[in-house]
Amino acid sequence: xxxxxxxxxxxxxxxxxxxxxxxxxxxxxxxxxxxxxxxxxxxxxxxxxxxxxxxxxxxxxxxxxxxxxxxxxxxxxxxxxxxxxxxxxxxxxxxxxxxxxxxxxxxxxxxxxxxxxxxxxxxxxxxxxxxxxxxxxxxxxxxxxxxxxxxxxxxxxxxxxxxxxxxxxxxxxxxxxxxxxxxxxxxxxxxxxxxxxxxxxxxxxxxxxxxxxx
Amino acid sequence: xxxxxxxxxxxxxxxxxxxxxxxxxxxxxxxxxxxxxxxxxxxxxxxxxxxxxxxxxxxxxxxxxxxxxxxxxxxxxxxxxxxxxxxxxxxxxxxxxxxxxxxxxxxxxxxxxxxxxxxxxxxxxxxxxxxxxxxxxxxxxxxxxxxxxxxxxxxxxxxxxxxxxxxxxxxxxxxxxxxxxxxxxxxxxxxxxxxxxxxxxxxxxxxxxxxxxxxxxxxxxxxxxxxxxxxxxxxxxxxxxxxxxxxxxxxxxxxxxxxxxxxxxx
Amino acid sequence: xxxxxxxxxxxxxxxxxxxxxxxxxxxxxxxxxxxxxxxxxxxxxxxxxxxxxxxxxxxxxxxxxxxxxxxxxxxxxxxxxxxxxxxxxxxxxxxxxxxxxxxxxxxxxxxxxxxxxxxxxxxxxxxxxxxxxxxxxxxxxxxxxxxxxxxxxxxxxxxxxxxxxxxxxxxxxxxxxxxxxxxxxxxxxxxxxxxxxxxxxxxxxxxxxxxxxxxxxxxxxxxxxxxxxxxxxxxxxxxxxxxxxxx
Numbered sequence: 005x006x007x008x009x010x011x012x013x014x015x016x017x018x019x020x021x022x023x024x025x026x027x028x029x030x031x032x033x034x035x036x037x038x039x040x041x042x043x044x045x046x047x048x049x050x051x052x053x054x055x056x057x058x059x060x061x062x063x064x065x066x067x068x069x070x071x072x073x074x075x076x077x078x079x080x081x082x083x084x085x086x087x088x089x090x091x092x093x094x095x096x097x098x099x100x101x102x103x104x105x106x107x108x109x110x111x112x113x114x115x116x117x118x119x120x121x122x123x124x125x126x127x128x129x130x131x132x133x134x135x136x137x138x139x140x141x142x143x144x145x146x147x148x149x150x151x152x153x154x155x156x157x158x159x160x161x162x163x164x165x166x167x168x169x170x171x172x173x174x175x176x177x178x179x180x181x182x183x184x185x186x187x188x189x190x191x192x193x194x195x196x197x198x199x200x201x202x203x204x205x206x207x208x209x210x211x212x213x214x215x216x217x218x
Numbered sequence: 219x220x221x222x223x224x225x226x227x228x229x230x231x232x233x234x235x236x237x238x239x240x241x242x243x244x245x246x247x248x249x250x251x252x253x254x255x256x257x258x259x260x261x262x263x264x265x266x267x268x269x270x271x272x273x274x275x276x277x278x279x280x281x282x283x284x285x286x287x288x289x290x291x292x293x294x295x296x297x298x299x300x301x302x303x304x305x306x307x308x309x310x311x312x313x314x315x316x317x318x319x320x321x322x323x324x325x326x327x328x329x330x331x332x333x334x335x336x337x338x339x340x341x342x343x344x345x346x347x348x349x350x351x352x353x354x355x356x357x358x359x360x361x362x363x364x365x366x367x368x369x370x371x372x373x374x375x376x377x378x379x380x381x382x383x384x385x386x387x388x389x390x391x392x393x394x395x396x397x398x399x400x401x402x403x404x405x406x407x408x409x410x411x412x413x414x415x416x417x418x419x420x421x422x423x424x425x426x427x428x429x430x431x432x433x434x435x436x437x438x439x440x441x442x443x444x445x446x447x448x449x450x451x452x453x454x455x456x457x458x459x460x461x462x463x464x465x466x467x468x469x470x471x472x473x474x475x476x477x478x479x480x481x482x483x484x
Numbered sequence: 485x486x487x488x489x490x491x492x493x494x495x496x497x498x499x500x501x502x503x504x505x506x507x508x509x510x511x512x513x514x515x516x517x518x519x520x521x522x523x524x525x526x527x528x529x530x531x532x533x534x535x536x537x538x539x540x541x542x543x544x545x546x547x548x549x550x551x552x553x554x555x556x557x558x559x560x561x562x563x564x565x566x567x568x569x570x571x572x573x574x575x576x577x578x579x580x581x582x583x584x585x586x587x588x589x590x591x592x593x594x595x596x597x598x599x600x601x602x603x604x605x606x607x608x609x610x611x612x613x614x615x616x617x618x619x620x621x622x623x624x625x626x627x628x629x630x631x632x633x634x635x636x637x638x639x640x641x642x643x644x645x646x647x648x649x650x651x652x653x654x655x656x657x658x659x660x661x662x663x664x665x666x667x668x669x670x671x672x673x674x675x676x677x678x679x680x681x682x683x684x685x686x687x688x689x690x691x692x693x694x695x696x697x698x699x700x701x702x703x704x705x706x707x708x709x710x711x712x713x714x715x716x717x718x719x720x721x722x723x724x725x726x727x728x729x730x731x
Contacts, residue, residue, distance in 0.1 A: 030676065033518035034619050041400025041453070072229040078587035079236060085580045086240050093247050093576065097254040100262070111396065111626060114579055115619035117519040158400070192401060192453040194515060195691070198684030202677050209672035216671050240580070248576050335559075338632070372514075373630040395630075455694060 015137040019145030022212065025118050026149040027205045032118030036150055037197040039112070044166050046154030050147030052109055054140065055091075057119055060084055061139035064127040071128075080123045085114050118146055153200050161191030261286045263329055264293040270363045270378035270391045271296060272355040281391075281408050299352040300328040303475055306345040310474045333367040333376065337468075348471055355380070361388045364472055368464025371456040372396040375405065379469060381419065383479055386443075387429070390414040392461065402457030413448040419469060421446070426473050428466035431458035497641045500633075504645030508627075510620045511653035511683075512690035517620025521654050522679060531658035532651075534615075539647030541593065541615050542624050545586050546643030547636055549625040552581055582625045590615050620650050657683060 025031045032053075039045045063083055064071075071079050092110050095103035113119070122142050127135040158164055163171040163180075172179015190196055209215045265283040268274065273296050275282040284292055300316040319328050328349045340346035351363040361380040368375055377392035392405040404410055414429065421427045422444065432447040433455065450458040510516045517538070524534045555561055557578050562569035598605045615621060624646050633639050660682055669678050 027676070030522045031519055033522065034515050037515040037518065039399045041398065045399030045403075070232070072232050073224060074229050075233060075587075075591070078233075078584060078591075081583045081587055082236065082240055082580060085583055086244065089244060089576060089579060090247060093251050093255070096258065097251040100258040107395065111579070114583070115516075115622050117619065121519075162400075189452040193688070193691070194398070194453075195512075195684040195687035198680050198687065202673070202680030202684065205677035205680060206670070206673050209677065213671075216674060244577065244580070341634075369631060372627075 012134065012137055015134060016141035016144070019138075019141040020148060021145075021208070022215065024145045024149065024208075025121070025142045026146060026201065027208055028215065029121065031121040032116050032146055033201075035109075035112045035116050036146075036153065036201065037194050039109070040150060040153040040197050040200075041157050041161065041192050041194075042167075043151065043154040043158045046150040047147075048105065049109055049112070050143070050150050052106065052113055053116065053118065053146055054143040056084065056087055056113055057122060057139040057143045058136055059139075060087055060119060061122060061127040061135040062132045063087070064123045065130060065132045065135035068128050076128070077120075077124075080120060081114075084119050084123075088113050118142065149201065149204060152204060153197055156200055157191045157196065160188050161196075163187045260330065261289050264289045266378050266391050266393070267329060267351050267363050267365075268292055268296060270380040270389045271351075271353050271361055272380070272389045276408070279408060281406065281411065297329075297351050297353045301350040301352065301475075302328045302331070303348040303350060303472070304345050305340070305348055305471050305474075307343075308471075311345060313475070331365075333365045333468075334374070337367055346471070350472065350475065355388060359388070362472075362476075363389075364469060366464045366468040368460050368467070370394055370397045370405075370460040371402050371454075372398070375457065375460050375464065377405075377461075377464070379414070379465065381469070381472075383476060383483075385419040385426075385469075385473070385476055387414045387417045387419065394457070397457050398454070401451065401454040404451050404454065405457060405461060410448075410451060416443045417448060418444055418446060419465075426470050428462065428469065430462045433458075497638065500638055501641050501645040504642050505649040505652065506690070506693040508646070509649040509653060509690055509693075510623065510646050511650055512687040513694075514623065514627075515687075516623040517618045517650055520615075520618050521650075521657065522676065522683075525654050525658040525661055525679070528655065528658045528662055531654045535647075535651030535654045537615055538618065538620065538650050539644065541586070541590060541621055542643040542647035542650075543640060544593070544643070545582075545589050545621060546624050546628050546646075547640045548589065549582050549585055550628055550633065550636055550639035552585060553578065553629050557581060578626075578629060582622060582629075586621050586625070620646070653686075656686065 019025055023029065026033065026036055035049060035053075039049050060083060064080060067079075067083075088110055092103065092107065095106060122139060126138045130138070155165070158166075159170070163169060171185065172181045265286070268284055268289065269281070273284060273292055275284055283289075300319070302314040302316075302319045303310055304312040304314075314322070316328055320326065329351060331347055331349045336346045336348070349365060353361060353363070355361050359382060361382055363378050363380045366377050366379060373395040375392065375394040375397065377390060379387060379391075380389040382388055390411050392411060394403060394405060397403045397405065417429050419426060419428060427446045430447050431450045433450045508514065511518065511521055520534060525531050553561070555564060557574050559573040559575060560570050562572045562574075594605075624643060627646075628639055628642060633642055657679065661679060664678060664682075673681070
């Protein structure tokens with residue numbers, strides 16, 4: 005990465021694995037559980053968070069010297085909420101079809117603690133460019149987990165990926181289903197998302213012993 | 219040394235400026251975009267009603283509306299009449315044609331009646347207005363489309379159900395505000411909505427029963443149309459119950475109209 | 485007659501109360517407030533502190549936001565100001581207003597508690613800022629709005645119930661985490677990993693509460709049994725007509 009210094013590149017790379025917002029920092033869990041029954045929803049949510057976190061981090065970073073410390077949480081929450089509402093209103097007016105797909109996520113984005121967490125931990129103490137990189141990096145780290153969970157839940161739960169059947173037709177008994185394979189409807193239930201994330205943590209920490217707790 | 223930003227006066231002034239800026243920005247946006255948004259919602263309602271009536275561009279597997287450009291023309295062509303019924307305490311108290319309704323309500327079209335508001339009116343003991351859209355489907359059969367409204371797991375769900383004069387479903391469209399993607403959100407998928415086609419809302423004896431979205435349905439292929447049941451979506455129990463509940467509570471109110479229709483025919 | 489009325493009113497409260505604790509449990513059914521649930525559940529004592537603070541804040545903010553929703557935000561809510569305000573629809577502001585109320589209340593509670601009960605402040609204090617960003621709190625207010633809870637009293641019941649549900653969840657997981665230290669968990673799963681998996685299993689357990697009948701369901705059941713009894717013989721057709729729901 006010629007464009008970025010080593011320190012800046014770390015801002016993007018670290019959250020992807022060793023400092024992942026979901027599996028290490030424990031941020032943004034609620035949304036990771038609520039929407040990962042489908043790969044498509046995971047991708048849409050990831051892109052929305054990428055946008056909000058990138059822009060929000062820059063805005064907060066620019067305001068960091070004028071925000072009164074006593075009410076900084078309110079200010080941060082209002083900045084996120086305003087950003088999301090503006091995007092929602094504009095989409096409703098000019099891209100109505102898209103807005104219907106996204107409206108489900110509006111509430112989840114505002115309450116996503118990954119956004120507040122990064123504002124508080126990074127944007128309040130760093131310049132706009134570095135905050136932007138941090139936002140992008142963390143959003144990508146969040147996206148990686150969401151997409152992995154979404155991939156497995158949709159594949160094992162409904163036998164499709166992005167809505168396209170990949171394992172054959174369960175009613176006509178073609179493909180894998182001809183051999184007696186069945187979709188595991190259990191994977192579609194939200195508690196299974198918790199267990200899949202748990203397994204991801206297991207795999208990650210087995211590969212990198214430094215992350216093991218206790 | 220105390221920082222400038224820690225002072226109470228600064229905090230108060232900052233808060234006031236923030237509220238003013240954010241408030242006026244949002245108010246300005248909301249006010250200036252409102253006409254476009256209302257127009258979009260109006261077209262969507264037309265598309266929804268047409269969809270339930272069977273006027274749509276469905277391909278093999280997914281639900282596709284008629285385009286927004288075509289919608290207004292198709293709507294005025296296909297929907298031959300919009301009836302407004304008024305119900306109070308479970309009794310029908312009046313029936314208006316589209317023209318009568320528009321004359322009484324500053325030219326507002328009946329399909330723009332806010333179902334949610336009417337439902338809360340009924341809860342307060344006031345009369346509830348029930349719109350009913352009459353038209354012909356592809357087979358040339360007369361169908362009646364009724365809007366329904368209810369609650370899912372997270373937020374509101376609603377829909378439009380087309381029925382014939384025997385209260386047999388001829389088409390259905392469901393939508394939601396924020397159900398779980400992949401689970402409850404699938405009520406707007408073809409495989410769920412198409413299941414309703416041909417289901418009876420009445421029992422064989424003619425009493426109103428509704429249609430239940432049933433788990434552990436003995437009839438997953440949905441061949442028995444008289445069982446008042448369709449197959450539920452796995453993992454979406456509460457949304458499914460919401461669909462059953464809104465069909466039962468809202469479509470029940472239309473029964474007197476169809477009873478009258480039958481009496482007149484005899 | 486009057487006593488019956490009170491009974492019905494109470495039933496409504498009791499039903500909503502238990503429903504919000506068990507069936508609609510914030511953590512296990514809707515997965516809200518997960519972040520602080522996972523981060524602050526290492527010890528029972530801290531978990532109790534945070535749980536109590538959540539009950540307290542939910543019990544205050546849900547009714548407060550209910551008032552805000554009824555008299556300011558809903559379409560037509562401003563009609564108490566005069567007929568010319570009846571057409572205003574401020575519902576696009578609800579997210580911001582709810583969040584502002586919550587953050588303000590949390591900060592106010594912090595100041596008041598610090599002033600009047602230093603000992604309570606010492607045990608609760610550090611958790612209060614955490615609560616403003618706990619999505620269970622905002623979730624409580626948003627559910628209150630979307631589920632159209634009818635009265636101020638019910639909103640309070642709902643707030644307290646959801647709070648207790650959250651308290652119960654964090655207390656349970658903290659107790660398990662204290663004990664699991666003595667178990668032979670694979671090293672890579674220790675801490676966060678096993679907590680995720682246990683929470684998943686607990687959530688599956690809580691799903692069984694979804695089968696509990698509430699008052700509304702029973703009514704629906706009776707209705708269907710009446711309809712089901714009506715065998716379409718000629719003798720029964722008349723009976724069926726009499727039991728028609730509309731008449």
